[in-house]
Amino acid sequence: MPSHRIERLNEAVREVVSSAVLFEVADPRVKGVTVLEAEVASDLKHATVFVSVMGDETQQRLALRGLQSASGFLQSRLAARLKTRYTPILRFELDQGVKKSVAMSRLIDETLAADRLARGESPEAPGPDPDDDEPSRDALGEEHPSSTD
Template structure:
């Protein structure tokens, strides 16, 4: 089978599985799931469904177990929606790349904030250390000048 056809089947399966999980499944274990990608074998007999599951590891395991329990239902939905010779057997894989990218973004944000704080601190030491005192003296002088004019 051509890679173009496999890619097309992967997109179609991802769409069907995503919609079925979101709108048709009533399993309380299956929540906060995002279907990221589907890899279909060249013979179309199997497919790996990569999902992102939010929550703690226990909740992720429970959700993955719920997805595996609903495998037959999801395969039937694929068979109903997509006209192929074989309906692929689904295997669900928890892909934590989204979590890792969020953690990396948070670390980068924290480093940027620390760098900005260090730069502000360094510029405060080198530049105007007496500025806050001068400002308070100026404001006092301004008020005394204003009161004397009256």
């Protein structure tokens, strides 16, 4: 389990790199990049930055190359923010989690639509709302009569 210091460094690296990529990196290859997470090694000499890139595989590869070529600039921004003996050497990795979650959501939607078709409903029809029979509640949990009564 990472120490509290490593967790703070992870967050600082993520913030600095994210801000620099968004506002300071002038490389045209680095567009549509979102910094998701950073993991600093326990010896503080290396850091892996996980990014998500909007676009196809070619755009993702170009963005990763652009980030790698800008790594010296990003490390200088990091050195100015961190007051540590070593400035971590940055390595960028593409995080496929967002892409996989979108694909999984699409598969779920397709399965639900196929299930509705099998039951004879229209594929766009929303499913039954389990909360229809319950009265609405406000933020304090107090019941209010529904507007359909």
